[in-house]
Amino acid sequence: IIGTVTVWHDITERVQAEKALRESREDLNRAQAVAQVGSWRLNVQRNELLWSEENHRIFGIPAGTPMTYETFLSTVHPDDREYVHEKWSAGLRGEPYDIEHRLVVGDTVKWVREKAELEFDHSGKLLGGFGTTQDITRRKRTEQDLIESEARFRLLSESADRLLSSPDPRTVVHELCRKVMDHLDCQAFFNFLADEQTGRLHLEASTGIPEEEARRIEWLDYGVAVCGCAARDGVRIVAEDIRHVSDARTDLVKSYGIEAYACHPLMAEDRVIGTLSFGT
Numbered sequence: 015i016i017g018t019v020t021v022w023h024d025i026t027e028r029v030q031a032e033k034a035l036r037e038s039r040e041d042l043n044r045a046q047a048v049a050q051v052g053s054w055r056l057n058v059q060r061n062e063l064l065w066s067e068e069n070h071r072i073f074g075i076p077a078g079t080p081m082t083y084e085t086f087l088s089t090v091h092p093d094d095r096e097y098v099h100e101k102w103s104a105g106l107r108g109e110p111y112d113i114e115h116r117l118v119v120g121d122t123v124k125w126v127r128e129k130a131e132l133e134f135d136h137s138g139k140l141l142g143g144f145g146t147t148q149d150i151t152r153r154k155r156t157e158q159d160l161i162e163s164e165a166r167f168r169l170l171s172e173s174a175d176r177l178l179s180s181p182d183p184r185t186v187v188h189e190l191c192r193k194v195m196d197h198l199d200c201q202a203f204f205n206f207l208a209d210e211q212t213g214r215l216h217l218e219a220s221t222g223i224p225e226e227e228a229r230r231i232e233w234l235d236y237g238v239a240v241c242g243c244a245a246r247d248g249v250r251i252v253a254e255d256i257r258h259v260s261d262a263r264t265d266l267v268k269s270y271g272i273e274a275y276a277c278h279p280l281m282a283e284d285r286v287i288g289t290l291s292f293g294t
Contacts, residue, residue, distance in 0.1 A: 051068065051146055051147065051148045051149075052065065052066045052067075052068035052069025052070070052071070052072050052146065052147045052148075053065075053066045053068075053069060053144070053145070053146050053147070054066065054069050054144070054145055054146075054147065055142065055143070055144050055145075056083065056142050056143045056144075056145075057141075057142045058140050058141060058142050058143075059141070059142075061082050061083065062081070062082065063081035063082060063083065063085070063086060064081070065077075065081060069147050072117075072119075072124070072126060072147055072149050073086075073089050073117060073119065073147075074089075074117075074119035074120060074122075075089070083102075087099060089117050089118065089119070090115060090116070090117060090118075091115065091116035091117060091118050091123060092118075093116070094115040094116050097113075097115065098113065098115050101113050105130060105132055105143075106132065106140060108132075111128070111129065111130040111132070111145070112127075112128070112129045112130075113127070113128055114126070114127045114128075114150065115128070124149060124151045125149075125150045125151045125153075125154040126147050126148060126149055126150060126151075127147075127148045127150050128145060128146070128147050128148075129145055129146050130143050130144065130145030130146075131143065131144055131145065190290070194292060195221070195292065199294070200222075200292040200293060200294050201222050201272075201293065201294055202220070202221060202222025202223065202267075202270065202272055202292070202293040202294075203219075203220065203221050203222065203290070203291065203292045203293070204217065204219075204220045204241060204277075204289070204290075204291045204293075205217070205218045205219045205220065205288065205289070205290050205291075206218065206234060206241050206245065206288050206289045207280075207287060207288035208245065208286060208287050208288050212233070213236075214233050214234060214235055214236070215233070215234040215235070215236065215241065215242060215245055215288065215289070216232065216233060216234075217231055217232045217233070217234065218288070222270065222272075222293065223270050227270070231266070239263060239264075239265070239266040239267070240253065240263045240264060240266070240267060240275060240277045240291065241277050241289040241291055243263050244277040244278070244279050244289050244291075245279055245286050245288070245289050247279075248279050248281065248286050249279065250276070250277065250278050250279065251263070251275075251276070251277045252275070252276045252277075253267075253274065253275045253276075254273075254274045255273065255274070256268050256272060256273050256274065256275060257273055267293055270293070272293035272294065273293075273294060274293065274294045275291060275292070275293040275294075276291060276292055276293075277289050277290070277291035278290050278291065
């Protein structure tokens with residue numbers, strides 16, 4: 015050995031750059047998680063999709079899973095799949111891609127908004143695309159709750175006006191029952207009207223029980239069962255989890271297999287003229 019040669023390379027800048035890049039990527043992942051917005055890039059030539067961590071979380075697909083356009087399309091709700099494919103195909107022709115659709119993630123249905131900017135070469139050939147996916151499930155549920163709430167309000171307002179102004183409230187009550195059952199997805203309803211001559215309640219209409227049983231409860235005394243108590247006291251009675259809650263008033267409807275029940279007194283000028291009840 016006649017000597018040695020030592021070579022030193024200063025890699026401080028490279029290490030610092032790698033650290034800054036890593037921190038920047040971590041910050042981006044945190045920001046996307048907070049905003050519930052993921053991002054993706056598509057390489058058409060390789061038929062390859064690259065997703066951010068948040069995009070994987072939104073779709074419920076583990077990071078590292080090989081992704082293609084077909085894989086993405088398979089996660090779209092079956093009822094929305096054709097619509098999404100048509101919009102993507104239109105995007106390939108240069109039309110804007112900004113859509114809302116559903117995903118099926120395990121047993122959960124999510125709503126997302128997707129936007130994309132596609133990249134073409136000088137000859138118009140598609141090279142790829144970059145886009146974002148925003149989880150808008152909470153917003154969609156809020157919108158749906160508002161729509162249902164407004165529909166219930168309109169139904170009740172319309173029904174109250176018609177009941178107060180109609181010369182034949184029985185017909186209105188029957189129409190109301192059908193509408194409410196459809197709207198609330200109820201399986202049973204009972205309409206009792208007060209009979210002044212007998213001082214009892216008479217079953218005018220019902221659905222969800224056998225005709226023989228309807229004949230058996232055709233007449234009901236005030237203070238008996240849920241409807242009799244609601245009519246006697248002039249107050250609404252709501253009963254839930256009937257199968258597991260002990261309440262003598264609900265024994266009758268419990269025998270019909272009803273698990274939740276709401277009975278409303280029908281009022282006319284501060285006078286109870288009957289009851290209207292629904293059960294599931």
